[in-house]
Amino acid sequence: MKQSIFTIDYNIALTSDVYKMRLIGDTSDIKRPGEFVNIKLDGFYLRRPISVFDCDEEAVTIIYKVVGEGTEYMKTLEYGAQLDVLTGLGNGYDVDKCGDKVLLIGGGVGVPPMYYLAKKLLEAGKTVSMIMGFNKKEEIFAKEDFEALGVPTYVTTVDGSEGIKGFVTNAMDMVEYDCVCTCGPEPMLRAVYDASKTTGYYSFEERMGCGFGACMGCSCKTKYGNKRICKDGPVLVKEEIIW
Amino acid sequence: MVDTRVTLSGWTLDNPIIPASGTFGYGYEYAELYDINILGSFSFKGTTLEPRFGNPTPRIAETPNGMINSVGLQNPGIDAVISEELPKLRKCFNKKVVANIGGFAVEEFVKIVEKLDKEDIVGLHEVNISCPNLHKGGKNFGTDADAAYEVTKAVKKVATKPVYIKLTPNVTDIASIAKAVEEAGADGISLINTLLGMRINKRTRKPVIANKMGGFSGSAIFLVALRCVYQVYEAVNIPIIGMGGVSSAEDVIEMMMAGATAVEVGAYNLVNPYGSKEIVEDLPRVMEKYRIEQLSDIIGGAH
Numbered sequence: 001m002k003q004s005i006f007t008i009d010y011n012i013a014l015t016s017d018v019y020k021m022r023l024i025g026d027t028s029d030i031k032r033p034g035e036f037v038n039i040k041l042d043g044f045y046l047r048r049p050i051s052v053f054d055c056d057e058e059a060v061t062i063i064y065k066v067v068g069e070g071t072e073y074m075k076t077l078e079y080g081a082q083l084d085v086l087t088g089l090g091n092g093y094d095v096d097k098c099g100d101k102v103l104l105i106g107g108g109v110g111v112p113p114m115y116y117l118a119k120k121l122l123e124a125g126k127t128v129s130m131i132m133g134f135n136k137k138e139e140i141f142a143k144e145d146f147e148a149l150g151v152p153t154y155v156t157t158v159d160g161s162e163g164i165k166g167f168v169t170n171a172m173d174m175v176e177y178d179c180v181c182t183c184g185p186e187p188m189l190r191a192v193y194d195a196s197k198t199t200g201y202y203s204f205e206e207r208m209g210c211g212f213g214a215c216m217g218c219s220c221k222t223k224y225g226n227k228r229i230c231k232d233g234p235v236l237v238k239e240e241i242i243w
Numbered sequence: 244m245v246d247t248r249v250t251l252s253g254w255t256l257d258n259p260i261i262p263a264s265g266t267f268g269y270g271y272e273y274a275e276l277y278d279i280n281i282l283g284s285f286s287f288k289g290t291t292l293e294p295r296f297g298n299p300t301p302r303i304a305e306t307p308n309g310m311i312n313s314v315g316l317q318n319p320g321i322d323a324v325i326s327e328e329l330p331k332l333r334k335c336f337n338k339k340v341v342a343n344i345g346g347f348a349v350e351e352f353v354k355i356v357e358k359l360d361k362e363d364i365v366g367l368h369e370v371n372i373s374c375p376n377l378h379k380g381g382k383n384f385g386t387d388a389d390a391a392y393e394v395t396k397a398v399k400k401v402a403t404k405p406v407y408i409k410l411t412p413n414v415t416d417i418a419s420i421a422k423a424v425e426e427a428g429a430d431g432i433s434l435i436n437t438l439l440g441m442r443i444n445k446r447t448r449k450p451v452i453a454n455k456m457g458g459f460s461g462s463a464i465f466l467v468a469l470r471c472v473y474q475v476y477e478a479v480n481i482p483i484i485g486m487g488g489v490s491s492a493e494d495v496i497e498m499m500m501a502g503a504t505a506v507e508v509g510a511y512n513l514v515n516p517y518g519s520k521e522i523v524e525d526l527p528r529v530m531e532k533y534r535i536e537q538l539s540d541i542i543g544g545a546h
């Protein structure tokens with residue numbers, strides 16, 4: 001974990017309530033896809049945990065949805081603004097363990113961590129497919145980013161306004177895979193868990209105090225014992241999950 | 244050169260800064276970030292006889308200047324703490340630690356203190372009595388002077404190390420509880436634990452915390468904590484470890500003037516992982532600002 005000051009390069013709207021922010025600063029502690037950063041915002045006591053969407057030596061990019069007061073404030077931040085950010089948090093996806101034909105599934109703002117993961121899997125020479133689930137056409141974002149990587153990308157929408165009608169699980173039979181990596185709302189994770197025939201890695205969310213393992217605010221029970229979502233997770237292996 | 248040393252019941256600390264129980268784990272998480280030996284000491288996570296998972300999640304809520312936690316004393320239990328956590332801690336910490344103890348019956352406190360008393364790394368016992376007493380219909384030990392007296396007396400019988408009783412502020416008259424534990428033989432008093440609070444999600448119309456209510460702490464409670472320390476200092480003659488909302492060296496000075504010999508820093512560590520370190524490093528500068536040469540001179544200075 002590292003605490004440092006990042007400078008906003010851009011903070012732009014992707015949809016009516018989803019924003020993309022590029023933060024320039026020291027990214028040396030971001031090691032694996034699936035990790036998150038924890039952002040201090042003026043006027044808010046606790047930091048806001050957001051997954052890494054993309055990362056290079058110069059900057060980290062995040063995609064966030066406005067859901068409450070903190071993210072409402074975040075969307076007002078402009079180019080040049082500085083943020084105190086903790087990086088290198090969480091136990092992300094282990095690319096080596098992810099199998100050879102990896103199916104990525106993201107729902108809503110569970111899509112972002114799948115992008116950095118896709119890049120790392122491709123670098124490791126693996127075959128990658130992506131399913132992204134949204135409620136409706138207007139909510140879709142980042143599809144072109146996955147396509148630019150050459151990843152076959154399937155979109156599902158609950159109302160059928162774009163792509164396959166229904167849930168992400170409706171697209172799973174169209175892909176051949178030996179491992180699933182997924183992030184999204186818990187009911188979606190559960191549906192993927194039930195529908196998938198292989199092992200997989202599932203990324204969870206919980207309200208956090210510290211985000212670095214000190215407060216026990218984010219604990220969950222697993223078959224391998226109690227775990228902290230922020231430190232031992234957010235990524236858990238399918239076999240240990242207790243619903 | 245200023246002198247930051249303070250003494251708690253014969254144990255001299257290099258400085259009065261002690262990260263508070265529940266916000267510093269068993270130390271080694273922070274040792275990855277900085278050399279925790281610069282601290283006066285630290286208070287480890289509240290430890291109970293049996294392992295505890297604690298409360299359901301969500302356990303955390305927020306206000307602009309503070310937070311609510313409802314962790315519910317999650318810890319691996321005393322035996323695992325002694326066999327696993329303390330050995331890990333010894334590798335990165337060469338000072339003595341404040342052993343924070345939780346319990347739900349008098350005998351439970353006694354058994355834990357008996358075990359921890361044998362550990363060389365323990366500097367003093369900090370007995371958290373803000374827990375429900377299962378033998379008294381769940382009534383909190385810390386809100387009942389008789390129960391507080393009884394626990395203190397029982398624990399003192401088996402302890403060779405100093406016993407500090409940690410008080411809850413959720414009472415009408417904190418000074419009377421403090422007097423009861425002093426009378427029972429406590430070597431010192433720690434205060435305050437969290438204030439009972441809650442938040443409601445206005446969209447779902449439901450409490451944010453799964454257990455509905457939780458412990459409110461962070462800078463918002465500093466003024467309440469200061470008042471409690473001040474009142475307890477007037478009531479007793481044993482040393483006080485003051486805490487509640489402390490987030491700067493300035494707060495440390497104020498807390499000591501109210502009557503604290505040492506000062507714990509809690510929630511601030513969670514939002515600023517280097518918080519306690521920064522306070523230790525800033526203390527000499529702030530002492531010079533107020534023309535303090537010997538930090539221990541200001542204890543209770545406001546009375």
Ligand SMILES: Cc1cc2nc3c(=O)[nH]c(=O)nc-3n(C[C@H](O)[C@H](O)[C@H](O)COP(=O)(O)OP(=O)(O)OC[C@H]3O[C@@H](n4cnc5c(N)ncnc54)[C@H](O)[C@@H]3O)c2cc1C
Nearest residue numbers: 048049050051063064065067068069070071109205206207
């Ligand atoms: C590991 C992890 C990764 C995440 N990655 C992303 C991401 O890439 N993009 C994205 O849009 N969102 C992500 N989230 C969710 C994001 O943290 C919350 O949406 C955000 O904190 C809401 O803040 P707020 O102030 O707007 O909401 P408020 O409801 O006003 O916040 C109040 C408190 O609750 C917490 N909180 C509220 N919702 C959540 C939630 N769903 N999860 C955890 N804490 C919450 C806040 O952090 C804050 O402490 C992630 C959460 C976790 C735990």
Ligand SMILES: Cc1cc2nc3c(=O)[nH]c(=O)nc-3n(C[C@H](O)[C@H](O)[C@H](O)COP(=O)(O)O)c2cc1C
Nearest residue numbers: 263264265289312371435436460461487488509510
């Ligand atoms: C996440 C969290 C966990 C805590 N756990 C304990 C505990 O196990 N035992 C205890 O005596 N106090 C516990 N406390 C209370 C603190 O030690 C401290 O008394 C209180 O938070 C006030 O200080 P602060 O405002 O600086 O946080 C906890 C506080 C927090 C925020």
Ligand code: FES
Nearest residue numbers: 209210211216230
């Ligand atoms: S949020 Fe503090 S331990 Fe996970």
